[in-house]
Amino acid sequence: MRPVRIVHLGLGGFFRAHQAWYTGAVSDDWGIAAFSGRSSALASALMAHGCRYTLVVRGPSTDEPQVQEALVAAYPGGDAETWRSLVASPAVAVITVTMTEAAYAPGGVVADRLVSGLAARRLAGSGPLAVVPCDNLPGNGTVTARIVHDLAARLDPALDEWITDNVSFVTTMVDRITPSSADPLTVITEPWTEWVLSGTFPAGRPPWERAGARFADDVVPYETRKLLLLNGGHSLLAYGGSALGHETVADAVADPLCRAWLTSWWDEACRHVPLPGSELTAYRSALLSRFANPRIRHTLAQIAADGSQKIPIRILPVLRGERAAGRVPAGAARIVAAWIAHLRGAGAPIADAGARPYIDRADSARDVLALLAPDLADDTELIKAIETAELH
Numbered sequence: 001m002r003p004v005r006i007v008h009l010g011l012g013g014f015f016r017a018h019q020a021w022y023t024g025a026v027s028d029d030w031g032i033a034a035f036s037g038r039s040s041a042l043a044s045a046l047m048a049h050g051c052r053y054t055l056v057v058r059g060p061s062t063d064e065p066q067v068q069e070a071l072v073a074a075y076p077g078g079d080a081e082t083w084r085s086l087v088a089s090p091a092v093a094v095i096t097v098t099m100t101e102a103a104y105a106p107g108g109v110v111a112d113r114l115v116s117g118l119a120a121r122r123l124a125g126s127g128p129l130a131v132v133p134c135d136n137l138p139g140n141g142t143v144t145a146r147i148v149h150d151l152a153a154r155l156d157p158a159l160d161e162w163i164t165d166n167v168s169f170v171t172t173m174v175d176r177i178t179p180s181s182a183d184p185l186t187v188i189t190e191p192w193t194e195w196v197l198s199g200t201f202p203a204g205r206p207p208w209e210r211a212g213a214r215f216a217d218d219v220v221p222y223e224t225r226k227l228l229l230l231n232g233g234h235s236l237l238a239y240g241g242s243a244l245g246h247e248t249v250a251d252a253v254a255d256p257l258c259r260a261w262l263t264s265w266w267d268e269a270c271r272h273v274p275l276p277g278s279e280l281t282a283y284r285s286a287l288l289s290r291f292a293n294p295r296i297r298h299t300l301a302q303i304a305a306d307g308s309q310k311i312p313i314r315i316l317p318v319l320r321g322e323r324a325a326g327r328v329p330a331g332a333a334r335i336v337a338a339w340i341a342h343l344r345g346a347g348a349p350i351a352d353a354g355a356r357p358y359i360d361r362a363d364s365a366r367d368v369l370a371l372l373a374p375d376l377a378d379d380t381e382l383i384k385a386i387e388t389a390e391l392h
């Protein structure tokens with residue numbers, strides 16, 4: 001069996017389609033032990049099958065099933081003792097994380113788990129390692145470093161210093177559309193996959209580049225392209241498309257009205273992505289095909305979750321950039337308007353622990369904007385664009 005050299009937090013479908021796939025594709029020497037969030041059922045089901053599962057790579061007309069072998073152990077997230085002992089193991093060189101954007105809030109579960117594991121590693125004298133967050137957050141390495149240092153400094157300044165000297169926080173852009181699956185032993189994903197990483201690995205890493213991962217000095221252009229065009233486009237469809245009665249991303253992009261909304265959003269968003277126009281044109285065209293894949297059932301309800309965490313990341317940079325340039329961005333304003341309609345009850349159900357203060361203000365676009373982006377609260381032109389955005 002592969003030795004455990006990577007521990008992972010967040011045993012969702014995406015980790016099994018992405019980081020575990022890259023690892024399994026490039027080496028037999030790197031095994032992964034992964035921890036679920038709260039549920040123990042997924043970890044038990046995987047352990048009962050030797051952690052083997054099938055990744056179904058689903059193209060527009062064919063499926064390619066691939067049995068995955070990089071995962072060697074799965075534990076419930078509540079198993080804190082095993083978590084600490086694995087992070088403390090000298091064989092472990094990398095911690096990866098996919099726990100959703102919301103889990104990186106200060107005082108949230110990501111900081112808590114990482115600090116408890118790193119404290120155990122320090123006590124064991126097991127030396128340096130890399131932490132590699134793989135969630136859709138801009139500057140995810142920097143954000144993770146900040147929340148970990150904040151918590152460690154409060155608990156134990158000596159631990160904080162040890163983390164400074166021993167832990168590398170790697171920033172990543174991750175991409176592979178992976179809908180959630182009810183079957184613990186099957187993960188369905190698309191053929192497209194991308195992983196761009198920036199940072200150091202003081203205790204080594206698998207040669208992920210052999211499977212196409214790229215190591216770059218600066219992840220920002222790739223991350224901006226992906227968060228605005230793909231994830232921003234997803235959020236547009238999740239709120240605007242679900243209110244029109246569509247259930248999946250493929251249903252929504254088959255609707256000419258939703259496609260026109262996407263075009264308008266992408267035209268605005270592209271002005272804020274620091275990459276050549278030709279690259280963005282190619283990316284948009286690939287994205288449209290990926291969204292249209294009729295055999296990937298990616299529900300708009302799944303994407304609509306946690307809007308209060310996602311809208312600031314995916315939409316606000318374009319709203320701000322366009323207003324600073326003196327333009328009124330109709331595409332971006334429509335996404336905010338569609339989200340407000342969702343908060344009022346339209347389309348996909350609300351699944352968002354941070355939604356309450358927005359729901360309380362949802363009668364007024366001005367009040368929602370004041371909470372979302374206080375710097376734009378008095379922008380009457382923008383407020384009017386949100387209030388008058390056409391949503392059907």
Ligand SMILES: NC(=O)c1ccc[n+]([C@@H]2O[C@H](COP(=O)([O-])OP(=O)(O)OC[C@H]3O[C@@H](n4cnc5c(N)ncnc54)[C@H](O)[C@@H]3O)[C@@H](O)[C@H]2O)c1
Nearest residue numbers: 010011012013014036037038098099100109135136177178
């Ligand atoms: N699914 C995709 O297409 C995709 C693509 C790129 C990036 N991502 C990133 O990966 C993340 C996970 O995606 P997924 O599809 O695997 O989702 P998922 O819901 O299948 O898995 C998320 C995992 O994190 C755990 N978790 C979430 N919030 C938690 C909390 N507050 N406390 C404890 N555990 C918690 C869950 O229990 C689960 O194990 C996304 O939020 C996103 O940031 C996903």
Ligand SMILES: O=P(O)(O)OC[C@@H](O)[C@@H](O)[C@H](O)[C@H](O)CO
Nearest residue numbers: 136174175176177178231234303
């Ligand atoms: O996974 P989330 O919740 O951050 O967002 C939902 C989708 O937009 C997202 O999962 C995309 O499918 C993914 O980022 C594609 O790589």
